[in-house]
Amino acid sequence: MENGAAKPVIVAIDGPSGTGKSSTSKAVAAQLGLSYLDTGAQYRAITWWMVNNGIDTADPSAIAAAAAKPEILSGTDPTEPTITVDGVDVSGPIREQDVTSKVSAVSAVPEVRARITELQRAIAASAVTGIVVEGRDIGTTVLPDADLKIFLTASPEARAARRSGELKGADLHTTREALIKRDAADSSRKTSPLAKADDAVEVDTTDLTLQQVVECVVTLVEEKRAGK
Numbered sequence: 001m002e003n004g005a006a007k008p009v010i011v012a013i014d015g016p017s018g019t020g021k022s023s024t025s026k027a028v029a030a031q032l033g034l035s036y037l038d039t040g041a042q043y044r045a046i047t048w049w050m051v052n053n054g055i056d057t058a059d060p061s062a063i064a065a066a067a068a069k070p071e072i073l074s075g076t077d078p079t080e081p082t083i084t085v086d087g088v089d090v091s092g093p094i095r096e097q098d099v100t101s102k103v104s105a106v107s108a109v110p111e112v113r114a115r116i117t118e119l120q121r122a123i124a125a126s127a128v129t130g131i132v133v134e135g136r137d138i139g140t141t142v143l144p145d146a147d148l149k150i151f152l153t154a155s156p157e158a159r160a161a162r163r164s165g166e167l168k169g170a171d172l173h174t175t176r177e178a179l180i181k182r183d184a185a186d187s188s189r190k191t192s193p194l195a196k197a198d199d200a201v202e203v204d205t206t207d208l209t210l211q212q213v214v215e216c217v218v219t220l221v222e223e224k225r226a227g228k
């Protein structure tokens with residue numbers, strides 16, 4: 001860049017549910033002074049709006065017709081990420097079971113994906129030092145030219161154990177089945193399914209601590225920046 005400032009670095013982190021995308025992305029972004037975008041929160045926010053406005057989430061044409069209506073704003077400070085819909089803070093309600101069970105159906109609708117993808121690209125383009133963007137299709141569709149693409153994985157057992165710890169001891173079997181069901185829906189949709197980009201680095205987090213995963217990703221970003 002002309003003034004000698006470093007070029008913004010764009011990091012895409014994708015993977016199935018519970019592999020550690022949010023925890024890793026926030027920590028990496030905070031450590032490296034980058035912005036952070038949780039794209040799952042945006043799909044959850046539009047799902048919350050559909051439910052609250054009486055849209056039938058089993059009816060793709062009703063979802064498509066309403067997709068442009070809600071105003072979704074994401075705050076990208078990794079130490080305090082925010083999400084609002086029409087000015088309302090929805091960071092709590094979007095994590096509730098009702099939204100979780102409906103988000104895959106809403107996010108499969110092409111008009112929803114087009115709208116949210118446009119928002120995501122605009123946010124990434126305006127990140128001054130760079131950004132870590134996490135989701136399901138960031139490396140494949142949203143930011144195919146990202147400087148670094150990571151695809152996190154973990155066994156269903158490890159992911160269920162992590163989630164049930166988070167949900168204060170929710171039943172392991174039920175949690176595992178719910179994760180597998182959501183991943184299957186996200187991987188099999190026609191538009192921009194959950195997938196590893198050909199040029200993504202796969203990191204299996206099953207036997208790694210969160211700290212180890214963060215260190216691994218930070219090292220990969222630093223190597224990229226150094227042109228290695």
Ligand SMILES: Nc1ncnc2c1ncn2[C@@H]1O[C@H](COP(=O)(O)OP(=O)(O)OP(=O)(O)O)[C@@H](O)[C@H]1O
Nearest residue numbers: 016017018019020021022023162166205208209210
């Ligand atoms: N390597 C790890 N070892 C142990 N626990 C972890 C690890 N990575 C993340 N966790 C924990 O697992 C849970 C899920 O992590 P996180 O929310 O980051 O996953 P995610 O991939 O973003 O999930 P989702 O896609 O469903 O939002 C959190 O409680 C987090 O603290």
Ligand SMILES: Nc1ccn([C@@H]2O[C@H](COP(=O)(O)O)[C@@H](O)[C@H]2O)c(=O)n1
Nearest residue numbers: 039040041043103104107135136137186
């Ligand atoms: N890039 C993305 C990100 C998320 N989704 C959909 O949102 C759901 C919730 O994501 P979480 O990360 O908050 O669990 C997810 O199950 C997908 O349906 C998406 O489609 N694309």
